[in-house]
Amino acid sequence: xxxxxSKPANFDRRLHRRRKIYNxxxxxxxxxxxxxxxxxxxxxxETLVVKGLAGMNIQxxxxxxxxxxxxxxxxxxxxxxxxxxxxGMVIALFIGILAGTWLAEYGDGTRLATVVRFLNDILxxxxxxxxxxxxxxxxxxxxxxxxxxxxxxxxALLAMPVATRATEDIMRLQPYALRExxxxxxxxxxxxxRSIIWRASTSGxxxxxxxxxxxxxxxxxxxxxxxxxxxxxxxxxxQPMAALPTTIFQFAMSxxxxxxxxxxxxxxxxAVTVLTTNILGRALTRGSTQK
Amino acid sequence: MMSAMASAAxxxxxxxPGAAAKPRNDTAFRWLCLGAVLAMMAALLGLVGSxxxxxxxxxSHFGIxxxxxxxxxxxxxxxxxxxxxxxxxxxxxxxxxxxxxVAVGVAVFLVEICPQGIARWLAIAVELLAGIPSIVYxxxxxxxxAPWFAANIQLPLMMAAxxxxxxxxxxSGVPNGANIFTASLILAVMILPYMAAILRELLMSVPxxxxxxxxxxxxxxxxxxxxxxxxxxxxxxxxxxxxGLGRALGETMAVTFIIGNSHNFPHSLFDSGxxxxxxxxxxxxxxxxxxxxxxxxxxxLVLFMITFVTIALAxxxxxxxxxx
Numbered sequence: 001x002x003x004x005x006s007k008p009a010n011f012d013r014r015l016h017r018r019r020k021i022y023n024x025x026x027x028x029x030x031x032x033x034x035x036x037x038x039x040x041x042x043x044x045x046e047t048l049v050v051k052g053l054a055g056m057n058i059q060x061x062x063x064x065x066x067x068x069x070x071x072x073x074x075x076x077x078x079x080x081x082x083x084x085x086x087x088g089m090v091i092a093l094f095i096g097i098l099a100g101t102w103l104a105e106y107g108d109g110t111r112l113a114t115v116v117r118f119l120n121d122i123l124x125x126x127x128x129x130x131x132x133x134x135x136x137x138x139x140x141x142x143x144x145x146x147x148x149x150x151x152x153x154x155x156a157l158l159a160m161p162v163a164t165r166a167t168e169d170i171m172r173l174q175p176y177a178l179r180e181x182x183x184x185x186x187x188x189x190x191x192x193x194r195s196i197i198w199r200a201s202t203s204g205x206x207x208x209x210x211x212x213x214x215x216x217x218x219x220x221x222x223x224x225x226x227x228x229x230x231x232x233x234x235x236x237x238x239q240p241m242a243a244l245p246t247t248i249f250q251f252a253m254s255x256x257x258x259x260x261x262x263x264x265x266x267x268x269x270x271a272v273t274v275l276t277t278n279i280l281g282r283a284l285t286r287g288s289t290q291k
Numbered sequence: 292m293m294s295a296m297a298s299a300a301x302x303x304x305x306x307x308p309g310a311a312a313k314p315r316n317d318t319a320f321r322w323l324c325l326g327a328v329l330a331m332m333a334a335l336l337g338l339v340g341s342x343x344x345x346x347x348x349x350x351s352h353f354g355i356x357x358x359x360x361x362x363x364x365x366x367x368x369x370x371x372x373x374x375x376x377x378x379x380x381x382x383x384x385x386x387x388x389x390x391x392x393v394a395v396g397v398a399v400f401l402v403e404i405c406p407q408g409i410a411r412w413l414a415i416a417v418e419l420l421a422g423i424p425s426i427v428y429x430x431x432x433x434x435x436x437a438p439w440f441a442a443n444i445q446l447p448l449m450m451a452a453x454x455x456x457x458x459x460x461x462x463s464g465v466p467n468g469a470n471i472f473t474a475s476l477i478l479a480v481m482i483l484p485y486m487a488a489i490l491r492e493l494l495m496s497v498p499x500x501x502x503x504x505x506x507x508x509x510x511x512x513x514x515x516x517x518x519x520x521x522x523x524x525x526x527x528x529x530x531x532x533x534x535g536l537g538r539a540l541g542e543t544m545a546v547t548f549i550i551g552n553s554h555n556f557p558h559s560l561f562d563s564g565x566x567x568x569x570x571x572x573x574x575x576x577x578x579x580x581x582x583x584x585x586x587x588x589x590x591x592l593v594l595f596m597i598t599f600v601t602i603a604l605a606x607x608x609x610x611x612x613x614x615x
Contacts, residue, residue, distance in 0.1 A: 019511050026513035030404060033396020034413075037487065040480050041420050044431045051434075098327030106321055107328070116328050118606065119335050125534065125602045126595070127541025129568045130338065133591045136575075137341035157334055164331065190320030218424020221543035221568065225575045245426055249544065252430050260434075267427050278422050282415075 052268025055261035060269075065231045065247065068256040074266050076233040077247035083235065084148055084227065084243060085217055088155030092216075093209055096160045100167025100208075105193055117168075123161040131157045132222035140226060148234070148241035151227030158219060159212035166208025170201045203284045210281035214274045220245035244270055339595065346589030349582060357589065363554035363570075365578070370586035374556045376593060378564040381557070382471060382546065383539035386478035391532060394483055398490035399516050414491060421484040429548035432477040437468030437549055440476075445561055464561035469551040471564045477545050482535040489531040493524040530608030537601040541594065543568035567594040 059073045066072020099116070107113035131154050139150040174197050182192035198205070228240040229247060244266050251263035349370060350357060360371030397417065401410045445466045452459040464470050497520045505515045521528070551563020552573055565573075567590045578584045 019514070023511035023513040026516070027404060030396040030400040033393045034400040034405075037393050037397050037417075037483055038413075041484065043435075044428065044480070047431055047435050048427055095327045095330050098324045099331050102321075102324035102328045106324060112328075116332060118603075119332055121606045122599060122602055123331070123335055125537050125541075125598070125605075126338070127543070127568060127598055129541070129543045129571055130342065130591050130595050133345070133571065133575075133588055134338040134341045137345050137588070138337065160331060160334070188317040190317035194320070214422055218426060220424070220426050221572055224572055228576065245424065245544075248426055248430070252433065252548070263430065267430055270424055271427055274422055274424060275419055278419055 048264070048268055048271055051261075051264035052271075055263075055265035056268065060262065060265050064233050065242065066258070068254070068259060072262070074244065074247060074262060074269070076230065077242040077244045077266065078269070079233060079235075080148065080227070080230070080241040081217065081244040083237075084152045084155055084223075084241065085213065087149070087152035087237070088159060088216060089209065089213055091153065091156035092159035092163050092212060095156075096163025096208075096212070097167045097205065099160075100164040101171060101193060101198075103164070103168040104171035105189070105197070120161045120164050123157075124165065127221075128158055128219055129221035129224075132225055135222065135226045145238075146226060146228035146240045147238050148227050149237040151223050151241065151243060152237070154222040154226045155216040155219065158222065159216045162212035162215050163208050166211060167201075167205060170204030170208065171197055173204070174200050207281040207285045210277050210284070214277040214281070217277070218245055218270050218274050220249055224249070342588060342592040342595055346585055346592045348585035349589040350585075350592075352582070353586075357586075358593075361554070361556040365574075365580065365583050368580060368582045370582065372567075372586070372590055372593065374554055375565045375567045375570045375590060378471065378550070378557060379540055379566040379568070379594065379597070381564075382475045382478055382550070382566055383536055385472070385475035386482060386539045387532065387536050389475060390479035390483045390486060390535065393479075394486040394490055394535075397483075397487040398494055399520075401487075401491050402494040403512055403516055403520075414488070417484045417491070418488045421488050424544075425481055425542055426544040428477055428481045429545040432473060432545065432549040433469075436477065437473055439468070440473050441466050441468035445470075461559055462561045463559045465551075465563060466561075467551075469549050469563055470561045471550065471557050472560045474546050474550040474564075474566075477549055478539045478542060481542065481545050482538050485538060486531060486535040489534065490524075490528060493527050493531060494520055497523045527609050530605045530610075533601050533605030533608065537598050537605060540601060541568060541598050543572050547572045567591070 059071055060075075061073060061078065062075060063071065063073035064076040065074070099120075103113055103116060107116065135150050135154040135157065139153060140146055178196055178200060179192050182196045183189070187195070223243045223246045227243055227246070229250060230240045230242045232242075234241050248263045248266040248270070251259040251266070254260065353370060357370065357372055358376065359373060361373040362369045362371045363374065364370070401414050401417075405413065445462070445464075445468060448458075448462050449466060452462060501519055501523065502515055505519045510518070546566050547569040550565060550569055552565050552569060553563040554565060554570075555562075557564035571587050571591060574583070575587050578587060
């Protein structure tokens with residue numbers, strides 16, 4: 001049928017039908033895509049929860065790493081992870097918050113700030129295993145030994161750019177009138193920042209801290225060759241220390257059933273920790289405009 | 292005027308603690324902040340510097356053949372990195388190809404189609420999943436996906452393939468499910484929530500008057516999405532895709548579990564292989580020779596350069612504030 005001006009109604013109807021069909025196909029495809037994504041992720045979560053709970057018992061939290069076929073748990077790894085994350089977070093927050101403050105307050109508009117922001121973005125997305133290589137060259141090779149301190153520094157390097165960015169973002173949200181009010185009271189800029197802007201940003205800064213903690217608590221690659229791992233409970237920063245992710249890696253790759261069960265239990269612990277931290281971080285900023 | 296000055300000087304006047312004119316205080320704090328910024332820059336420069344200096348021995352010794360040969364032999368101290376480099380690129384691109392259409396579909400579904408009440412919860416779930424540590428994905432790949440894939444896809448396909456046919460050469464390999472394809476699949480699942488979350492945010496940023504104008508002209512939902520919304524966010528969306536690619540390129544744990552860790556150049560889709568990061572993760576603590584260590588660090592340098600270009604492009608396209 002030729003399309004002529006004499007039959008516009010007919011032509012429109014066919015076009016209309018075609019457009020509707022295309023539309024339905026398109027809608028169906030997006031629905032299918034969502035279903036595929038949800039099913040895949042649900043399958044992973046299901047395996048994680050089922051196998052994780054199967055391997056979970058009180059000994060996981062009270063005993064250290066066992067030899068194969070002996071009762072044992074992940075105490076040394078959990079303690080090691082907590083210590084290294086804590087030390088790493090202290091370093092990362094100290095540098096990250098100050099750097100973020102500089103970006104938001106002092107450096108705004110300067111060329112250095114543009115460069116620093118770009119480098120920070122690179123550091124956020126840099127493969128974490130490279131951070132491990134760097135810290136190995138920096139702290140392991142010169143001192144002839146793996147140490148928990150090196151692991152903590154590696155984690156700090158991963159958390160720092162996240163903290164920097166979160167700090168800058170939240171401080172930019174504070175209204176300029178706050179700063180002017182502080183300065184009108186006679187405070188200098190540093191004091192305004194420390195006792196007004198930081199205080200006004202507290203919940204945002206907490207969120208930044210939680211997000212950076214969530215980022216590092218599951219990191220495995222940078223710890224493999226900085227803290228190495230340690231089958232015994234250790235509190236010494238200058239010695240190798242076990243970490244939950246590296247222990248999981250070692251156990252999962254092993255051929256022993258009970259080690260693999262512990263690996264799943266550990267994976268569940270990490271996943272729950274990360275999820276809880278992320279949810280807490282979100283809850284803290286609910287209502288404010290920060291993402 | 293007089294009274295204002297008197298009250299400012301009186302000790303019981305409410306001022307901020309420490310406000311009594313200490314100009315050096317501000318300067319010191321300012322320098323402290325600048326110091327933190329410089330420390331951060333030093334970290335990145337140190338990262339590049341340590342990779343260059345650590346990898347120099349291998350790079351200067353093997354030269355261009357480090358990139359063009361695939362003999363990785365710690366015993367003979369011969370190192371050619373073609374296999375892991377190609378493995379990295381192939382798995383990352385394959386993951387992207389598998390994951391991108393699904394991620395776009397999810398983002399469109401959440402923004403345009405799904406009822407907003409449900410969409411909000413789904414969106415939160417997607418974002419939370421983006422934060423799950425990659426080792427969880429890796430373990431799932433090793434314990435669930437690989438055995439299932441070997442038994443239900445790889446073996447039947449190998450049985451069905453005619454010897455010598457193109458299909459056979461495409462899928463030959465040890466039928467244990469640990470290969471390039473399953474590694475890409477795991478990577479795809481891993482970057483999916485991440486990309487979907489960014490793409491969703493981008494689509495949300497399309498001004499509603501543009502969408503409403505298009506609907507007002509009688510556009511179908513498909514036409515609004517394909518002709519109005521996607522073109523509007525095109526540049527940022529490419530940036531988002533590059534970020535996903537950067538993640539896939541640098542990912543270690545999800546891949547190391549399942550790629551098979553063979554140093555041979557992969558000959559088919561179902562052949563075991565290795566990526567740069569999996570090679571480093573597997574061998575670094577066991578490397579004893581200086582040349583072996585140096586070759587691994589040089590691999591790290593290659594990975595850094597690949598991801599640097601990817602991430603830098605992504606950031607340029609996304610602009611500031613695209614993602615966290």
